[in-house]
Amino acid sequence: MVDHTSTTPSGAEGRGPEARPFLRFRDDDPVGDPAVTVNAFLGQGNATAVRIEPGDDTRELLPHLDRVALVEVNFPTLGDGRGYSAARILREEGYTGELRAVGNVLVDQLAFMRRCGFDAFEPGEPLDAADVEAALGRFPHVYQQAADSAVPIWSLRHGKEAGARNG
Amino acid sequence: MYRYDQYDQAMVDARVEEFRDQCQRRLDGQLSEDQFKPLRLMNGLYLQLHAYMLRVAIPYGTLSGAQMHILADIADKYDRGYAHFTTRQNVQYNWIKLEDAGDILADLASREMHAIQTSGNCIRNISSDHFAGAAADEVCDPRPYAELLRQWSSFHPEFSYLPRKFKIAVIASPTDRAAMKLHDIGINLVRNNEGELGAAFYVGGGMGRTPMIAPQIREFVPLDQLITYAEACLRVYNRHGRRDNKYKARIKILVHELGADEYRRQVEAEFEHLLAQKIEPPFAELERLCEFFGDPGFENLAEAEIDRSDPEFALWVDRNTHPHKRPGYTSAVISLKPVGGIPGDATAAQMRLMADLATQYSFDECRVMHTQNIVLPHVRKADLHALWTKLDEAGLATPNLDQIDDIIACPGLDYCSLANARSIPVAQKISQRFAANGKGDTLGELKLKISGCINACGHHHAGHIGILGVDRKGVENYQLLLGGSEADDTSLAKITGPGFDEDGIVNAVETATDVYLANRADGERFLDTYRRIGMAPFKEALYG
Amino acid sequence: MIILTGNDLATGAVTWWTGSAWSHDVADAADVGDQADAIAAREEAARRVNVPYAIQAEIGPGGIVRPAHIKDRIRGLGPTVRPDLTLKPGDADAVREVI
Numbered sequence: 001m002v003d004h005t006s007t008t009p010s011g012a013e014g015r016g017p018e019a020r021p022f023l024r025f026r027d028d029d030p031v032g033d034p035a036v037t038v039n040a041f042l043g044q045g046n047a048t049a050v051r052i053e054p055g056d057d058t059r060e061l062l063p064h065l066d067r068v069a070l071v072e073v074n075f076p077t078l079g080d081g082r083g084y085s086a087a088r089i090l091r092e093e094g095y096t097g098e099l100r101a102v103g104n105v106l107v108d109q110l111a112f113m114r115r116c117g118f119d120a121f122e123p124g125e126p127l128d129a130a131d132v133e134a135a136l137g138r139f140p141h142v143y144q145q146a147a148d149s150a151v152p153i154w155s156l157r158h159g160k161e162a163g164a165r166n167g
Numbered sequence: 168m169y170r171y172d173q174y175d176q177a178m179v180d181a182r183v184e185e186f187r188d189q190c191q192r193r194l195d196g197q198l199s200e201d202q203f204k205p206l207r208l209m210n211g212l213y214l215q216l217h218a219y220m221l222r223v224a225i226p227y228g229t230l231s232g233a234q235m236h237i238l239a240d241i242a243d244k245y246d247r248g249y250a251h252f253t254t255r256q257n258v259q260y261n262w263i264k265l266e267d268a269g270d271i272l273a274d275l276a277s278r279e280m281h282a283i284q285t286s287g288n289c290i291r292n293i294s295s296d297h298f299a300g301a302a303a304d305e306v307c308d309p310r311p312y313a314e315l316l317r318q319w320s321s322f323h324p325e326f327s328y329l330p331r332k333f334k335i336a337v338i339a340s341p342t343d344r345a346a347m348k349l350h351d352i353g354i355n356l357v358r359n360n361e362g363e364l365g366a367a368f369y370v371g372g373g374m375g376r377t378p379m380i381a382p383q384i385r386e387f388v389p390l391d392q393l394i395t396y397a398e399a400c401l402r403v404y405n406r407h408g409r410r411d412n413k414y415k416a417r418i419k420i421l422v423h424e425l426g427a428d429e430y431r432r433q434v435e436a437e438f439e440h441l442l443a444q445k446i447e448p449p450f451a452e453l454e455r456l457c458e459f460f461g462d463p464g465f466e467n468l469a470e471a472e473i474d475r476s477d478p479e480f481a482l483w484v485d486r487n488t489h490p491h492k493r494p495g496y497t498s499a500v501i502s503l504k505p506v507g508g509i510p511g512d513a514t515a516a517q518m519r520l521m522a523d524l525a526t527q528y529s530f531d532e533c534r535v536m537h538t539q540n541i542v543l544p545h546v547r548k549a550d551l552h553a554l555w556t557k558l559d560e561a562g563l564a565t566p567n568l569d570q571i572d573d574i575i576a577c578p579g580l581d582y583c584s585l586a587n588a589r590s591i592p593v594a595q596k597i598s599q600r601f602a603a604n605g606k607g608d609t610l611g612e613l614k615l616k617i618s619g620c621i622n623a624c625g626h627h628h629a630g631h632i633g634i635l636g637v638d639r640k641g642v643e644n645y646q647l648l649l650g651g652s653e654a655d656d657t658s659l660a661k662i663t664g665p666g667f668d669e670d671g672i673v674n675a676v677e678t679a680t681d682v683y684l685a686n687r688a689d690g691e692r693f694l695d696t697y698r699r700i701g702m703a704p705f706k707e708a709l710y711g
Numbered sequence: 712m713i714i715l716t717g718n719d720l721a722t723g724a725v726t727w728w729t730g731s732a733w734s735h736d737v738a739d740a741a742d743v744g745d746q747a748d749a750i751a752a753r754e755e756a757a758r759r760v761n762v763p764y765a766i767q768a769e770i771g772p773g774g775i776v777r778p779a780h781i782k783d784r785i786r787g788l789g790p791t792v793r794p795d796l797t798l799k800p801g802d803a804d805a806v807r808e809v810i
């Protein structure tokens with residue numbers, strides 16, 4: 001399980017000349033390969049980056065996770081929350097590569113996305129760094145177990161310390 | 168009652184500050200209305216017909232005296248001196264300013280309350296039996312399980328952008344007083360053959376434009392797998408629920424289109440997977456929650472005879488009390504349905520009185536019923552007359568629980584921007600009509616429910632008599648429905664035929680009750696007679 | 712005629728475009744002709760109104776603007792079941808006139 005708890009983005013600068021807004025919580029180098037569709041990925045033995053659209057079945061990727069370095073999950077609209085499940089499933093299945101939310105990503109969604117396992121963001125509109133920090137630091141605790149290492153309140157109440165995982 | 172600890176308080180306080188910021192960003196123009204709308208909805212703030220409307224969560228309908236007091240204070244300080252209790256055991260304010268929203272949430276947080284997830288496409292306030300912890304027929308108090316689900320669903324990172332809103336009800340007795348099977352998930356706590364407690368899951372019920380009764384998806388989920396099972400139900404819905412059409416986005420459509428068996432298969436597969444993820448809270452947490460809902464300090468009383476010499480009091484006792492599990496106690500219902508009044512509305516003064524009476528007579532506890540009334544759950548029978556006297560002085564002792572004038576009505580076109588027709592005036596006219604003609608007292612249990620549009624906030628599908636407001640070429644029109652029930656004998660009401668205007672619908676209701684009176688066999692309620700004789704005699708009388 | 716209505720951003724109060732400003736009284740509403748979209752866009756951008764929309768209306772009895780749909784007439788007056796909270800709490804006929 002990757003540690004996704006860091007709230008300070010590293011490598012938040014852009015990539016290359018036509019840099020798009022980009023936010024990253026990983027120490028390794030960003031994957032530069034263009035992400036292909038799930039269908040293209042499944043049909044193509046050598047792609048290492050794949051983009052999941054809301055209607056795709058994330059679980060189709062599971063047999064091939066060992067060759068994936070980047071999964072992009074597209075959020076075409078704010079309200080379509082399928083990408084949150086896609087991300088959690090990938091992390092639950094042991095995927096440790098970059099998991100990047102792209103598209104309609106507002107600062108108000110970041111904390112939930114981080115909890116579902118996203119560790120990189122490429123929002124359609126740039127995010128203000130101070131807003132990002134405020135949003136990620138907003139809630140002192142969490143109520144439930146998710147894909148990050150945050151310890152739920154109900155475990156803290158019964159002797160688990162922050163930083164330990166259930167199980 | 169449940170009390171926040173430092174964790175709960177810190178979360179609610181953080182939410183207040185978050186929403187304060189979001190409101191400020193909207194007022195400053197950093198957020199557009201499109202961007203702000205989902206954020207404000209997750210804090211229960213709507214833009215309604217006359218102003219912003221705030222919906223405050225009352226988890227499983229339970230309130231302390233102090234909480235009822237702050238609700239009254241908010242009504243005076245930020246609204247127009249009243250509030251509206253809803254069928255989902257929440258409370259709504261109709262005249263809220265965006266500028267004040269942060270301060271209101273802070274006031275709520277000071278008494279362990281919030282408006283989190285009272286709207287939006289997320290898991291909403293968990294509702295429950297209003298007689299929980301008091302009812303003689305319950306297997307256990309359902310509220311610790313509702314509280315566990317409340318915490319699990321609060322700020323759920325995966326399920327905050329569902330296809331559509333998601334409502335959960337938890338009950339624990341054979342008599343369903345919470346319309347459990349008309350929820351997205353209905354949970355019924357039961358004992359299995361070994362005597363162990365567990366949860367039966369019903370998934371895919373609902374009202375709205377496509378009313379459906381939830382099928383059972385699992386007969387028995389062990390208590391130490393409750394959250395994991397709920398998570399599985401929600402994940403299947405979040406991934407596969409329809410998002411192409413708002414009207415087909417509720418989980419009931421998914422369950423219906425897949426079929427209960429296929430939905431169950433998918434949930435069970437997801438459940439197996441999630442069990443390995445160890446997301447279930449420690450069992451000690453459930454034990455901790457159960458302690459909050461233990462005995463509030465009942466005295467060992469002898470079973471008491473109530474002095475029935477005052478006939479008005481005796482009538483109120485017969486109609487507005489419910490058997491308690493402890494001898495010498497009863498649950499008393501405060502009707503918010505005076506004849507000609509607005510169903511579910513209470514003034515700040517009435518709310519303060521109810522708060523004080525809860526403190527004095529009911530271990531500091533009251534409940535909001537889904538029928539828009541208030542319960543004092545644990546009243547000593549010896550105190551009933553004193554309680555009734557005080558209620559009567561304040562106009563809160565209408566003896567009409569489950570009578571024809573105990574009408575559920577949604578806000579309708581007087582307040583709601585989605586409405587086709589007004590609901591409240593119809594409710595007022597019906598209660599006045601039956602008070603004036605004296606028939607009201609002859610009808611027995613008769614549940615009348617009115618919605619101002621197909622969204623069915625007034626549960627019209629579940630009324631013994633239901634009324635649905637429709638728009639006929641810009642004019643208010645009302646359809647009559649018969650034969651619904653939200654209780655354990657859940658059924659959906661059927662439309663009688665062409666609609667009526669406002670006076671016409673009041674007449675039609677009277678006609679329907681006349682058919683019942685003419686046909687009823689011994690001991691039959693309206694619903695029983697309808698079920699026995701069918702729609703035809705009613706149609707004949709209404710349109711013949 | 713076509714009139715423009717919305718809610719005040721900060722207070723949520725119902726407002727009507729008078730031709731030069733926003734008023735709480737529907738009687739002040741002005742015909743916006745084909746300018747509804749332009750005015751709405753400009754005023755919303757300036758945060759002087761929230762979710763403005765254009766509706767049909769006519770000049771009713773007494774020369775008073777009367778929105779074509781009952782919903783907007785109730786918005787203009789207030790809840791018909793609480794005359795005390797409407798724009799015209801003293802006017803016994805006000806409710807009857809909007810329905």
Ligand code: HEM
Nearest residue numbers: 253254255334373374375376417577578583585622623624
């Ligand atoms: C005035 C503001 C309100 C608005 C805008 C509103 C909106 C809606 C909508 C759109 C639906 C249909 C949802 C769907 O089927 O997908 C609905 C259902 C419902 N609402 Fe409301 N409502 C309001 C007030 C209320 C009130 C005051 C109550 C309680 C008296 C209430 C209780 C319910 C219930 C019980 C349902 C239907 C049950 C279901 O299918 O879940 N709502 N509401």
Ligand code: SF4
Nearest residue numbers: 577583586619620624
């Ligand atoms: S049923 Fe319709 S009119 Fe009534 S409150 Fe719900 S949305 Fe509004």
